Amino acid sequence: MICVEDLWxxxxxxxxxxxxxxxxxxxxxxxxxxxxxxxxxxxLKHVVRxxxxxxxxxxxxxxxxxxxxxxxxxxxxxxxxxxxxxSALFDSLTVYENVAFPLRExxxxxxxxxRRKVMSELKVVGLENAExxxxxxxxGGMVKRVALARTLVRDPExxxxxxxxxxxxxxxxxAILRLFxxxxxxxxxxxILVSHDVPAIFGIVEKVAMLHGGKIVxxxxxxxxxxxxxxxxxxxxxxxxxxPIQHIETRxxxxxxxxxxxxxxxxxxxxxxxx
Amino acid sequence: xxxPLTNAGQLVETSIRLFTTVGAWLLFRLARLGRAxxxxxxxxxxxxxxxxxxxxxxxxxxxIGWKSIGVICLMAAxxxxxxxxxxxxTLKQLGSEGFLGPLVAVSLIRELGPVLSALMVTGRxxxxxxxxxxxxxxxxxxxxxxxxxxxxxxxxxxPNLLAFLVALPLLAAIFDVAAILGGYLVGVxxxxxxxxxxFGEMSHYVRMHDILxxxxxxxxxxxxxxxxxxxxxxxxxxxxxxxxxxTTQAVVNASVLILACDYFVTSLVF
Numbered sequence: 376m377i378c379v380e381d382l383w384x385x386x387x388x389x390x391x392x393x394x395x396x397x398x399x400x401x402x403x404x405x406x407x408x409x410x411x412x413x414x415x416x417x418x419l420k421h422v423v424r425x426x427x428x429x430x431x432x433x434x435x436x437x438x439x440x441x442x443x444x445x446x447x448x449x450x451x452x453x454x455x456x457x458x459x460x461x462s463a464l465f466d467s468l469t470v471y472e473n474v475a476f477p478l479r480e481x482x483x484x485x486x487x488x489x490r491r492k493v494m495s496e497l498k499v500v501g502l503e504n505a506e507x508x509x510x511x512x513x514x515g516g517m518v519k520r521v522a523l524a525r526t527l528v529r530d531p532e533x534x535x536x537x538x539x540x541x542x543x544x545x546x547x548x549x550a551i552l553r554l555f556x557x558x559x560x561x562x563x564x565x566x567i568l569v570s571h572d573v574p575a576i577f578g579i580v581e582k583v584a585m586l587h588g589g590k591i592v593x594x595x596x597x598x599x600x601x602x603x604x605x606x607x608x609x610x611x612x613x614x615x616x617x618x619p620i621q622h623i624e625t626r627x628x629x630x631x632x633x634x635x636x637x638x639x640x641x642x643x644x645x646x647x648x649x650x
Numbered sequence: 651x652x653x654p655l656t657n658a659g660q661l662v663e664t665s666i667r668l669f670t671t672v673g674a675w676l677l678f679r680l681a682r683l684g685r686a687x688x689x690x691x692x693x694x695x696x697x698x699x700x701x702x703x704x705x706x707x708x709x710x711x712x713x714i715g716w717k718s719i720g721v722i723c724l725m726a727a728x729x730x731x732x733x734x735x736x737x738x739x740t741l742k743q744l745g746s747e748g749f750l751g752p753l754v755a756v757s758l759i760r761e762l763g764p765v766l767s768a769l770m771v772t773g774r775x776x777x778x779x780x781x782x783x784x785x786x787x788x789x790x791x792x793x794x795x796x797x798x799x800x801x802x803x804x805x806x807x808x809p810n811l812l813a814f815l816v817a818l819p820l821l822a823a824i825f826d827v828a829a830i831l832g833g834y835l836v837g838v839x840x841x842x843x844x845x846x847x848x849f850g851e852m853s854h855y856v857r858m859h860d861i862l863x864x865x866x867x868x869x870x871x872x873x874x875x876x877x878x879x880x881x882x883x884x885x886x887x888x889x890x891x892x893x894x895x896x897t898t899q900a901v902v903n904a905s906v907l908i909l910a911c912d913y914f915v916t917s918l919v920f
Contacts, residue, residue: 425793449799463794477798 376401377422377533377565382431384417391417393589394431399567399582404559406576406597407569408611409586410620415569416460418586419535422567423457424448435533453481456531460538462522464510470497471506474525481529496524500554516547523551527558534566541571548572552579573612574601585611587620689803689881696801696808706809707816714775714810715817719824721774722767726825729762730754730832738841751848752855754833755826759856759864760920763826765912768818768871772904776879779810780900783883784893792884807880814872822868863919870915871908878904 379397383390391414399405407415420426421433424440433440435451443451464473474493478484484492497503500520510518519539526534539555540548552572556579558564570576576597577583583600585593585608593605603609610618733754741747783806786792795802830852837843882900886892 420793423797425796452797453799455797457794457797459790459794461789463790465791465794480800481798 376434376436377567378434378437379418379422380432380434382418382421382433383429384414384421384426385429390589392421392428395586395589395591397584397591397594399565401565402563403565403582404580405567405582405584405594406573406580407567407584407586408571408573408608410611411571413586414589415586416537419457419537419567419569422535423452423455453529454532456526456529456534458519458522458526458534458536458539460541462510462518464518464521464525466510468509469506470502470508470510470513470521473510473521474528477525477529492528493524496528497521499527499558500524516543516551519543519551520554523555523558527562530562532565534564536566536568536570538569538571549575552576555579577601583608685885686877686881689807689884690877693803693807693811693877693880696804697811701804702812703804703809706805707812710809710813711817713778714771714813715820718771718774718817718821722770722821722825723828725766725770726763726828727832727835729766729825730758730829730834731836733757733762733829734833734836734841738837738843747843748847748851749855750833750837750843751830751850751852754837755830755852755856756860758826758829759860761864761912761916763829764818764822764864764867764871765908767822767825768868768875768908769905771814771818771821772875772879772901772908776875776904777897777901780879780883780886781893781897783807783880784886784896787884787886788888788893802884807876807884810880811873811876814876815869816872818872818875819865819868822864826864859920863916866919867912867915870911874907874911875904878907 377397377399379395382392382395384392395418397405397418407418409415417426421428422435422440424433424443427441435455438447438451440448440451465476468476471493474496475489478489478492482489494503494506497506500523502517502520502524505513505517505521510521513521523536523539526536536555540551543551552575555568559579568576568580577600578597580597583593583595583597584591585605587607593603593608595603595605595608600608600612603612606619609615610620734750737753738747738750741750741753783792786806792802792806795805834845834848838845838848879900882896882903883893886896
């Protein structure tokens with residue numbers, strides 16, 4: 376189970392998360408929706424402790440991630456799969472090597488067993504004939520499918536997907552979502568799916584949560600989200616210009632986990648006294 | 651309504667603002683220095699403990715060392731040629747043209763070989779490594795490694811450190827040889843010095859201590875380049891501009907540090 380409790384995160388003076396609380400039960404998949412730049416990826420990165428919160432905590436199966444030692448955190452992460460927004464495939468490795476990488480580096484499986492598992496995952500995503508290709512030789516949809524295969528190859532119990540269909544055409548997007556739905560049905564995965572692909576994702580997930588203004592403003596079963604009574608979720612799902620959400624692009628989504636020190640320090644130089 | 655500040659009040663307020671700004675800047679620099687120190691310490695720890703990614707290290711030796719040989723030879727040959735061309739007239743005035751060989755060899759082995767080869771490798775390989783690691787950071791590949799429970803330093807930094815430590819002394823040695831041959835071309839073939847004098851005198855003046863000193867220098871420059879270039883790439887800011895800035899800073903900082911380090915190593919070794 377994933378439990379996020381009163382999570383706060385700022386980058387310099389910019390408050391991204393302002394008391395986010397969320398609960399995902401075992402075997403449940405939750406879609407996390409919200410405007411671009413509202414902090415969905417930041418929230419997701421807290422769930423694997425790629426980012427440290429300013430306040431609040433994240434519990435995975437009852438364990439507070441902040442309290443885990445490096446070894447314990449590794450063990451927890453090994454039960455999780457994360458599909459990055461940019462797919463994060465290693466350019467210098469082939470499709471096969473990319474998917475085999477976590478098995479080669481983190482398990483004691485023999486090369487025969489690794490091959491069997493990798494080819495099985497590549498077959499699931501329909502790329503068994505692309506094993507020798509490099510990521511640069513693949514289309515956007517294929518890259519996402521390879522990334523999905525790499526995410527699933529270690530049989531994770533918890534899966535976090537950060538915009539797996541962004542930038543893809545509707546046909547490929549639906550194919551990837553269908554693919555994920557079948558994997559979820561077979562493996563009974565727990566996790567969070569960040570996506571803008573509404574209402575297509577409602578058929579895959581059990582619940583829908585909406586992040587807005589740094590807070591979760593709605594959590595509803597996916598069956599009800601399509602005709603939600605929550606005005607914000609309803610406006611988002613219907614794509615209405617008018618409504619409680621004022622869509623003003625004020626900033627881009629904060630960047631990855633390596634930068635907080637840099638940003639905070641630079642902010643301290645620019646704006647002394649601002650915490 | 652607040653009362654207007656007196657001159658003394660304004661002075662105090664300006665002073666406080668100045669101290670705050672300078673203090674914040676200083677803290678920022680100190681924190682960065684601390685982070686760079688931690689980065690080096692962790693890298694050295696990963697280099698000294700298994701598992702070592704030797705295949706990656708060999709690949710990097712090929713990239714940093716083997717692929718630099720051509721440009722190093724070219725640069726070295728011209729350095730040796732110009733050194734001989736500039737020194738010969740002065741030595742001739744003093745009637746000491748027989749010392750051309752030792753002069754070229756000692757200046758190259760002790761100083762120019764290690765420094766110029768390190769500067770060239772910084773420009774050719776250091777910049778590329780900083781950019782590559784920076785792109786891996788912005789593409790979230792480093793995060794992906796971390797989530798797989800792997801230490802990114804072992805995969806991205808340690809192989810480069812090992813490769814620089816192996817390749818740079820060898821490149822400096824190749825530089826020395828090529829430059830001495832360049833000096834031979836000008837001194838002997840162009841200016842008419844006796845070949846036996848050019849090479850024969852060298853063996854009297856070049857000591858093993860000079861050669862080892864040059865190699866120590868190269869190894870320390872290798873550590874420096876790997877540290878600075880990998881660090882800059884690892885902590886790059888997002889986007890193309892971030893990677894471009896990181897690459898520039900990596901080359902500039904490494905080059906300046908090489909020259910500064912050169913002074914200290916020279917004073918220690920020679």
